Amino acid sequence: MIFQPGSPELQIYRDYATRMGPTQPPPKMPVTTLEELASRYDGFLLDSYGVLNRAEEPIPWAAEGVAWLKSKGKKVRVLTNNAALAEEDNRLLLSSIGIGLEPGDVICSGSLLARERDRLGIRGPVFYMGLASGREYLRAAGLESTDQAEETRVVVLASSRGYRMRRIAEAHRILRQEGSLLVVLNPDAVAPRPQGVMARVSGVTARSLARETGCKVALLGKPFGEIYSHALEKMNLPADRVVAIGDTLATDILGARHAGVDCALVLTGVTPPERAKLEAKSWQIWPHYLLPDLRPGNPV
């Protein structure tokens, strides 16, 4: 991923990499195929944006690859930070572009809110920023929302869409209070959109809110560890039977490496094939494999 020097997105991903520490280079980083991976692993954690889709546009071979893995009896789960949508709405979006998934096949960072709520000490109502669909994560966590800034010290940021500037000003007011907390359900800085466009997303909003208010921040989702424990529990597989496939070094690959899950950097998203090795070296984040695309071994 090529960022402008000094851009917030570069800073954000550098922060994540620094916070988690470097990963050891694996011996080779060979170019692999889905068929080879299927011969070694029982579970597949597939990132969504850049691996299966770019918003509403399917990525070539993704639908065939997912269908082929399922036909081989593999456990396939989509592991996404797209908390703009409820898990079921993420699944419906992918199904609508031909990627065949069952209910429960999408695991989204938003669902960590229920898991982490008590640890984070969240009790009363929260101020929600995101699309209506993402409110499902509040419901699942048993949390009410409020639009009254004086009623809460907790802001839950689910996405960069679904609210106006005024709401950011209200979030500021809440987060300037002593003991306030910003919970970020999607720590990504950028998301690939169709035609090669990169959009800044909620990680950038979170960073500016945190810097301007000095609030505490809880980042849920890739690359941080909780989502991997959660996914492995839901798949009921040990880490060494699972491979994670993603397009972003500083989230998908960094997170998988620290979680002890083998990982493949796919070259259909933000990391172009000709730069993959260079980028791994520059970020000091090393995938176990490079995967050109999800083309299945024997097309179904």
Ligand SMILES: [Mg+2]
């Ligand atoms: Mg991605």
